[in-house]
Amino acid sequence: MTTKLVGAKVQRVEDQRFLRGQGRYVDDIDVHAGTPTLHAAVLRSPHAHARVRDIDVEAVLDVEGVHAVWTYQDLADLSVNLADPLPLLIPHPALTHGRTQYALAKDEVNYVGEAVAFVVADDRYLAEDAVDRIRVDYEPLPPVVGIDAARAAEHLVHEDVPGNVGARLEQEVGDARAAIADAPHRLSLDLTVERSASTPLEGRGVVARWDPDIGRLQVWTSTQTSTGVRAAVAVKLGLDLGQVDVITPDVGGGFGVKINHPWPEELLVPAAARALGRTVKFTEDRREHFISAAHERGQVHHVEVGFDDDGRLLGLDVTFWHDHGAYTPYGLIVPIITSTQLLGPYKPQSYRVVFESLYTNTVMVTPYRGAGRPQGCFVMERTMDAIAAHLHKDRTEVRATNFIQPDEFPYDQGLVFQDGRELEYDSGDYPRSLEMIKRLVGWDEFEAFRAEMAAEGRRVGIGLACYVEGTGVGPYEGAHVHIETTGKVKVATGLTTQGQGHATVFAQLVADELGVPMTDVEVVTGDTRRMPYAVGTFASRSAVMSGSAVHLAAKRAKEKVLRIASDALEADVDDLEIVEGVVSVKGSPGASIDLGTVAVLSNPLRYAFDEKSRAATQFTVGDPGKPPVAEDDEPGLEGKDFYSPERSTFASGMHAVIVETDPDTAEVRILKYAVVHDCGNLINPMIVEGQIHGGIAQGVGGALYERMAYDEHGQLLNASFMDFLMPYVTEVPDTIEIDHLETPSPLNPIGVKGAGEAGVIPSAAVFAAAIEDAEAHDHPGLAITGMPISPSELFALRQAQEPLLKQHEEDA
Amino acid sequence: MTEELHEIRLHVNGTSYALTVPGRRLLSDALRHDLGLTGTHVGCEHGVCGACTILVDGAPMRSCLMFAVSAVDAELTTVEGLADADGSLGPVQQAFLECHGLQCGFCTPGFLTTITAGLRDNPRPTHAEAREMVAGNLCRCTGYQNIVKAVERAAELGAGR
Ligand code: FES
Ligand code: FES
Numbered sequence: 001m002t003t004k005l006v007g008a009k010v011q012r013v014e015d016q017r018f019l020r021g022q023g024r025y026v027d028d029i030d031v032h033a034g035t036p037t038l039h040a041a042v043l044r045s046p047h048a049h050a051r052v053r054d055i056d057v058e059a060v061l062d063v064e065g066v067h068a069v070w071t072y073q074d075l076a077d078l079s080v081n082l083a084d085p086l087p088l089l090i091p092h093p094a095l096t097h098g099r100t101q102y103a104l105a106k107d108e109v110n111y112v113g114e115a116v117a118f119v120v121a122d123d124r125y126l127a128e129d130a131v132d133r134i135r136v137d138y139e140p141l142p143p144v145v146g147i148d149a150a151r152a153a154e155h156l157v158h159e160d161v162p163g164n165v166g167a168r169l170e171q172e173v174g175d176a177r178a179a180i181a182d183a184p185h186r187l188s189l190d191l192t193v194e195r196s197a198s199t200p201l202e203g204r205g206v207v208a209r210w211d212p213d214i215g216r217l218q219v220w221t222s223t224q225t226s227t228g229v230r231a232a233v234a235v236k237l238g239l240d241l242g243q244v245d246v247i248t249p250d251v252g253g254g255f256g257v258k259i260n261h262p263w264p265e266e267l268l269v270p271a272a273a274r275a276l277g278r279t280v281k282f283t284e285d286r287r288e289h290f291i292s293a294a295h296e297r298g299q300v301h302h303v304e305v306g307f308d309d310d311g312r313l314l315g316l317d318v319t320f321w322h323d324h325g326a327y328t329p330y331g332l333i334v335p336i337i338t339s340t341q342l343l344g345p346y347k348p349q350s351y352r353v354v355f356e357s358l359y360t361n362t363v364m365v366t367p368y369r370g371a372g373r374p375q376g377c378f379v380m381e382r383t384m385d386a387i388a389a390h391l392h393k394d395r396t397e398v399r400a401t402n403f404i405q406p407d408e409f410p411y412d413q414g415l416v417f418q419d420g421r422e423l424e425y426d427s428g429d430y431p432r433s434l435e436m437i438k439r440l441v442g443w444d445e446f447e448a449f450r451a452e453m454a455a456e457g458r459r460v461g462i463g464l465a466c467y468v469e470g471t472g473v474g475p476y477e478g479a480h481v482h483i484e485t486t487g488k489v490k491v492a493t494g495l496t497t498q499g500q501g502h503a504t505v506f507a508q509l510v511a512d513e514l515g516v517p518m519t520d521v522e523v524v525t526g527d528t529r530r531m532p533y534a535v536g537t538f539a540s541r542s543a544v545m546s547g548s549a550v551h552l553a554a555k556r557a558k559e560k561v562l563r564i565a566s567d568a569l570e571a572d573v574d575d576l577e578i579v580e581g582v583v584s585v586k587g588s589p590g591a592s593i594d595l596g597t598v599a600v601l602s603n604p605l606r607y608a609f610d611e612k613s614r615a616a617t618q619f620t621v622g623d624p625g626k627p628p629v630a631e632d633d634e635p636g637l638e639g640k641d642f643y644s645p646e647r648s649t650f651a652s653g654m655h656a657v658i659v660e661t662d663p664d665t666a667e668v669r670i671l672k673y674a675v676v677h678d679c680g681n682l683i684n685p686m687i688v689e690g691q692i693h694g695g696i697a698q699g700v701g702g703a704l705y706e707r708m709a710y711d712e713h714g715q716l717l718n719a720s721f722m723d724f725l726m727p728y729v730t731e732v733p734d735t736i737e738i739d740h741l742e743t744p745s746p747l748n749p750i751g752v753k754g755a756g757e758a759g760v761i762p763s764a765a766v767f768a769a770a771i772e773d774a775e776a777h778d779h780p781g782l783a784i785t786g787m788p789i790s791p792s793e794l795f796a797l798r799q800a801q802e803p804l805l806k807q808h809e810e811d812a
Numbered sequence: 813m814t815e816e817l818h819e820i821r822l823h824v825n826g827t828s829y830a831l832t833v834p835g836r837r838l839l840s841d842a843l844r845h846d847l848g849l850t851g852t853h854v855g856c857e858h859g860v861c862g863a864c865t866i867l868v869d870g871a872p873m874r875s876c877l878m879f880a881v882s883a884v885d886a887e888l889t890t891v892e893g894l895a896d897a898d899g900s901l902g903p904v905q906q907a908f909l910e911c912h913g914l915q916c917g918f919c920t921p922g923f924l925t926t927i928t929a930g931l932r933d934n935p936r937p938t939h940a941e942a943r944e945m946v947a948g949n950l951c952r953c954t955g956y957q958n959i960v961k962a963v964e965r966a967a968e969l970g971a972g973r
Binding site: 012014016018020021022023025028064200201250252253255285286499501686689690692693694695696697698720721726727728730732733734 | 814834836837841844845848849850851852853854855856857858860861863890891892894895901905908909910912914915916917918919920921924939943946947948949950951952953954955956957958959960
């Protein structure tokens with residue numbers, strides 16, 4: 001009997017390559033098509049806002065080893081569509097003033113880092129030399145930096161966008177303002193989250209090769225959507241879709257930033273490959289990634305809340321301002337997610353949310369792991385803590401009062417989610433999660449621990465935060481399963497992989513369904529030659545979407561296996577089983593046929609090419625009275641299927657942390673971190689836990705360290721790993737205690753929900769709560785309202801409390 | 813303007829390679845693009861992330877901060893040279909596999925080389941020392957808990973001996 005792989009901590013199959021240095025990332029791709037690969041470099045704007053008066057490329061033209069220098073003026077000659085603005089990927093009726101950049105700046109630049117000119121040379125060194133020689137005459141314009149400046153609108157980012165407002169969106173359930181006015185208790189809060197970024201260790205990169213013999217373009221790109229890039233490249237370069245293949249090789253991390261597409265370089269590199277008839281490569285460097293990819297998180301929120309004596313939310317009214325940077329290629333996804341996912345596991349009696357999405361002269365904003373949820377969670381959970389403090393109640397009690405109960409699913413929040421569908425939660429058990437997290441972190445024993453620590457002169461605090469995460473959004477994913485005549489199983493799904501272990505988890509699903517050893521299953525992702533219909537990897541959707549599709553495709557393949565085997569073995573389908581790649585009749589092990597032979601029989605042949613295939617040739621098999629392939633059948637042992645759910649699945653979880661704050665230096669130390677996590681059925685708990693670990697590290701970064709430090713001129717001051725503080729091992733919790741709750745999703749055949757982003761969502765909220773709690777005794781009233789919080793900022797908050805405390809003592 | 817070129821030899825993983833490079837060619841680029849040893853990765857090119865770490869005469873060094881021409885006299889080891897002679901995973905590699913110490917794998921070669929050298933110096937690290945050993949390398953995927961576990965597991969597997 002084969003043991004079940006789904007649900008087990010199966011070691012990753014892809015690691016063998018990675019550990020030997022045999023990964024193939026985009027910069028490793030070297031296509032020797034007779035001539036060596038050429039390299040591209042990009043001239044980027046040094047100004048946050050300027051008119052481009054003139055570009056002089058004269059000095060570059062005779063540099064040896066330079067093959068092309070392009071500015072906006074050259075684009076139309078390369079392809080008519082290339083001179084148009086880049087696509088606005090996700091239009092929304094509320095995005096009344098959406099703007100996107102050009103592949104190379106036309107007349108105006110709107111952030112430091114915007115692409116202005118493009119050079120192709122023999123190698124990257126020469127290309128950069130050439131870039132240095134281009135002279136641009138800029139007329140600087142006043143930059144708009146930060147949400148305050150954008151709202152003040154003293155200057156405009158785009159002349160034709162009044163007030164710098166790209167979009168305004170309002171949703172309301174019930175009459176929140178009236179409910180707040182009538183509520184026995186009211187509070188208002190102002191909460192801020194700073195900019196951070198995905199910052200994968202591998203930046204962006206593209207390689208393209210034009211094959212003149214077959215008129216076909218091959219593109220390798222470090223993306224989260226190969227089909228998206230393929231469609232964009234085809235349109236922009238004026239090619240038929242069938243002429244473009246996009247292959248996503250190994251990707252060194254994505255975390256959201258690589259879902260945006262096409263980047264200017266994703267069009268310019270293929271255009272250059274076609275124009276020059278050579279393979280061309282662009283590999284982004286670290287500074288470029290900081291200033292010309294994308295950021296996220298920057299939002300300012302104002303909350304009005306009305307509640308009863310138990311802390312029950314009667315009315316919640318949230319207004320927020322979202323800094324989307326200079327352009328809006330990804331539409332309103334991030335603020336829409338904040339505005340809907342803010343509600344978490346709670347059911348306020350009325351809710352109104354309104355946001356403005358604002359232009360600034362900074363790098364544009366597209367989703368970063370969590371995608372607006374960390375901000376929403378921060379807002380909701382800070383509000384919960386404030387209510388508890390106001391009512392002198394335990395923070396968990398106030399939360400429990402507001403939970404959606406297990407018997408209330410499916411629960412419709414009455415809002416429209418990021419996919420344009422109802423925000424309807426499929427399943428969950430929040431009271432149970434709360435119980436589990438309290439036990440795991442030692443919530444009820446904490447006061448004793450606090451007293452113990454206080455006796456040693458140490459300050460500790462505890463925080464807790466809950467979230468619900470809409471995962472696995474549509475529209476669909478597909479999968480193709482092919483059983484070869486060797487018995488090996490080739491699986492393809494179109495979404496891409498950037499570290500999630502898809503080659504392992506999808507193989508687990510297939511191996512279980514088909515009854516084959518995992519070593520016989522090979523998974524390919526993100527290759528449009530193998531699966532041309534796909535959406536992409538984002539919104540914690542891979543396990544849900546491709547997982548389900550892979551499962552369904554394997555099921556179809558299995559049906560065919562059994563049908564053919566039942567003919568061959570002259571047995572009823574129901575009496576067959578597949579174990580270790582062999583189909584046999586249950587209870588009579590002699591009657592069996594291996595999958596490879598079934599594959600041979602599935603494909604009637606005219607020509608034999610080996611011993612095995614002789615069995616399928618025309619004088620050997622088939623009923624001469626019937627067509628070799630039945631009317632409703634196809635040759636080959638394959639299964640293909642798509643999964644397209646009605647709506648998202650809703651994973652959930654709770655984090656709790658115990659921190660210690662240094663009384664003198666205000667440094668924050670993490671003493672304990674606990675997680676209760678519900679992503680439905682687990683395919684591979686080892687991988688899910690890895691995702692949680694990684695998410696928490698990014699959450700710690702966002703809570704305590706990471707911010708994009710722009711000066712008033714729009715210069716990013718910390719555009720290096722030296723200055724942008726990503727956590728090393730020394731900054732993350734030494735251990736993370738994880739407990740799983742599994743409430744299967746009823747929406748998909750494998751009962752899973754997404755897990756990729758969860759770890760990062762509650763971090764800001766949980767740290768704010770714990771730090772505030774640690775400070776509460778010595779600095780009562782000290783409120784953490786902005787993230788991240790550095791030791792100096794915590795120190796400043798303490799200082800601000802001092803005069804108040806003195807006053808208090810004097811009064812007493 | 814033509815650049816002056818240097819004919820050099822690099823000794824990598826026990827093999828000697830001849831190549832012609834300009835003086836400014838980074839060692840990381842020479843390894844990756846001239847010799848095709850793409851296992852060494854470049855995450856920042858300014859010496860902070862550690863993805864490009866290789867062993868130079870056994871000591872971990874950031875190949876993005878060295879010129880190829882300055883490495884001619886050294887014995888270099890890259891991730892491609894860490895497997896056992898029979899082709900099976902070396903103990904540090906094996907430990908990473910067992911402990912799920914990698915996700916996207918981009919930072920991994922730098923960790924593997926760093927730990928290989930670290931355990932050679934200190935074959936039985938305490939937990940704090942195991943953390944310290946990897947404290948100069950960035951990983952954006954794993955959150956480091958499993959990497960530290962892998963250091964401890966590699967020590968158990970006898971990596972330093
Ligand atoms: S690439 Fe050398 S340290 Fe980052
Ligand atoms: S595994 Fe992706 S950066 Fe470390």
